[in-house]
Structure formats: C-alpha cells, structure tokens
Amino acid sequence: MNEKKKLGVIGGLGPMASAQFLELLTTMTDADCDQEHIETILFSRPQTPDRTAFLLGKSQDSPLPMMLDSARTLETLGCGVLVMPCMTAYSFAAEMQAGCKAKLINPITECAKLLKKKGKKRIGIMATDGTLKIGTFQKALELEGIQPVIPDVEHQKEVMRIIYEDVKSGRPADMEQFHAVAHSMRADGAECVILGCTELSVIKQTQVTGKGFLDAMEVLAAAAIKACGYRVKQDFRLIT
DSSP: OOOOOOOEEEEESSHHHHHOOOOOOHHHBOOGGGGSSSSSEEEEEEOOOOOHHTTTTOOOOOOOHHHHHHHHHHHHHTTEEEOOOOTGGGEEEEEHTOOOEEEEEHHHHHHHHHEEEEEEEEEEEEOHHHHHHHTTTHHHOOOOOOEEEEEOOHHOOOOOHHHIIIIIITOOOOOOHHHHHHHHTTTTTTTTEESSSHHHHHHHHHHHOSEEEEHHHHHHHHHHHHTTTTOOOOOOOBBB
C-alpha cells in the first residue's frame, strides 16, 4: 500500500454534490471498519461565485480566489490530496494546481484515460454551458483519440434547466428530458455519455439513469481513493 494521505474537499460547489461525493467516497472505499476509511476534511463554501456565470461572461466575480483560499486552508490542515466536486471548477485546474502544493485530482483527464482504456471512440458529454465553452472534456477526449459529441442548442438548454432548476433547486430531475438529451447524442454515434457535472452525478445516485453512462464524480472518487493510498472496492464498476 502507498503512504496514506489526508483528503481535502473544496466543497459547496454545490452543496448537494459535495454531500454526494462524501457518500461515494465512503461507499467506494474498500474498508472493513471505520478506521480503514480515508481521513477527509470538507471545506464547504456555497458562497463561492458561480463558475459558469463567470466563464460565460455573465459575472465579473471570479471563483478562483475563493477556491484557492479553500485549497490553501485545507493544505494547512495537512491535506496532501485535493478534489473539487464541481466539474466546471476544473476549467481553473491549471491555476489551482499552480497555486497549491497538494495534488489536485482532475476527473476530466481521468475520464478520458479510462474511456481510452475501454476502447471507446465516440463519447457524449452532458455538462454546463461553461464547461462546454472552455472545452475541458472535449480537449481531454481528443488528446486520447476520442471524438466528443455535445448536445445541440435546444438539448443543451434542457441540460442547464435540469442542473439549475431541478437539482440545484432541490427538486427531482425531469428524467424524460434527461434521457432525451442522452438519446440525441447516442443517435449521433455516442457509445457512452459522460455525466460531466456534479449535479448530474447526483441524479445518477438518486434516480434511475440506466446503462451507458460514465459518472465523472465516481471517477473523481476512485482517483482520490487511490491517490490517498487506499483501494477501490473490486466490484465497483465506473461505466454502466
């Protein structure tokens, strides 16, 4: 086993996604008792400025200073590995890693590597407007020789509505529209669809999504478990 490291969670981006991440971390860790789980510190700061609004130019309030402050606070508490249960926040991954000594796990590149290992050639992406605009998932997939597929304009509006009006508002997701978006990308040749927003990950954990999805937050949890020197349960499958 590797040296055990303390995990720091830059949370509140949004709050339910952070709670879901902690549950995944516990569920996915190969442990037989309390003492075999990862020592974890969650710094939940829901007041962090909206990532998508800033990336789309709808707000001048950058989330980066507060996210960096959270990261450095967690480092002072002994965290050697950091995660952000917010895929849009990884649009700032380079700046975050440059400003931190601890290792920042990047689920976007981890997703791309896993899909390449599985031999996938064409992958759909469900994510926020901000994530798609910056192209973090698209670039990561293309670097692994995988063709990204994104929703058309109307279906992307539905993705944003599900994220902001359903999940972030504490309501159940409209699963008919959720599956309509996924079906549109599968019709365009997508072999699998990445749930590239942590609010979409919440849907997978609380409602029935069916097969053909890769949850980026599950990938984040698996990578964090390994980076902290622990094992993922052998029977846990990341791709449904």
